[in-house]
Amino acid sequence: MKKVVLFKSTSEDYRKVCEDNNYEAIFVEPLEFIFINLQELCEKLKLADYHGIILTSPRAVEAISKCWSPSKYNIWNSKRIYTVGEASGHKIKLMLGLESLGLETGNAENLAKLITSENPVPSKFLFPCGNLRSEVLPNILKRSGIEVDPLTVYETKENNSLRENLMDLNNNVNPCCMVFFSPSGCEYVYRQLQTFNNKLSNLPHFAIGNSTAHKIENLGVEIAGVASRPRADTLIETVRDYFTSLDKSQKKL
Missing domain, CATH: 3.40.50.10090 (Rossmann fold)
Known part of the structure; x- marks a missing residue:
């Protein structure tokens, strides 16, 4: 074999x-991952002015899970949760109890196209991410009139x-x-x-x-x-x- x-x-x-x-x-x-800015993340999750959240890695989901409470953050039950792959989508369901969109998009460009097609302008999305994130997705969304609020919630090291x-x-x-x-x-x-x-x-x-x-x-x-x-x-x-x-x-x- x-x-x-x-x-x-x-x-x-x-x-x-x-x-x-x-x-x-x-x-x-x-890789190894270190979670950071979790208190700031918890505060942002309380805000009602986001149309949704973008979670493009399992680590971003894990960061949210560290301060997650379904009753505390029930506003997210009616908002759109986007992700780029099935691994992250599975974690979103398992750890947060939320359904996600975009599981079949496969990459940042396709996910950005989906988000722009399904949301009005202007819209605003929370984007918890890593320190080595690609700028492809936020750049496409910004050019389309959709605001992205990035927050680094984990750092990647060897x-x-x-x-x-x-x-x-x-x-x-x-x-x-x-x-x-x-x-x-x-x-x-x-x-x-x-x-x-x-x-x-x-x-x-x-x-x-x-x-x-x-x-x-x-x-x-x-x-x-x-x-x-x-x-x-x-x-x-x-x-x-x-x-x-x-x-x-x-x-x-």
Whole structure:
């Protein structure tokens, strides 16, 4: 069974889909998160002048959950909650008890288009986010006349165990490919790979989303495939198609 390195926290969804397609998922978390500005977040959640909230990462949902009380913040039951993927949507339902929109959009540009199509101008949205957030979504919304109120609620840093985990992958695991889930994850992984001789840099690299793919390319590495949506089935289809095409090409030689 081929081993696929997923640079993310452990996910049973991804593990199961990999196993169902005869791949073994190896999870390596390149990031650590520190939550900040939670008191300010709690105060903003009390305000009634927002039309909704935009939560583009599971960490943003986790930040809200740290001060969340359904009775205290019941105004959000009648407001629009937008997210970009199913992982965040699941956390919103589980941790906050709220339904969310945009789960199938897959990226910031598509989510921004959905928000602009469903809301009047002017509208105002709270945007809890990380310190390394992309400006793609807020810029599109602002150009469309929708106000975004960003608040940094978590900071991203390199996982202290990353170098050790990468060396173990290189020396003991023998994976067939690597999958990256965020631009910051790419940066931290490659910062460590440059510190020792490794075989990992030569493996096929896959990305979740275009922003992560662009980061990999900026590091001078060729992309083997890009999953259009942050879903386990979409990713494994991308990986499977690559290796199927590779096998066909090698048979022709």
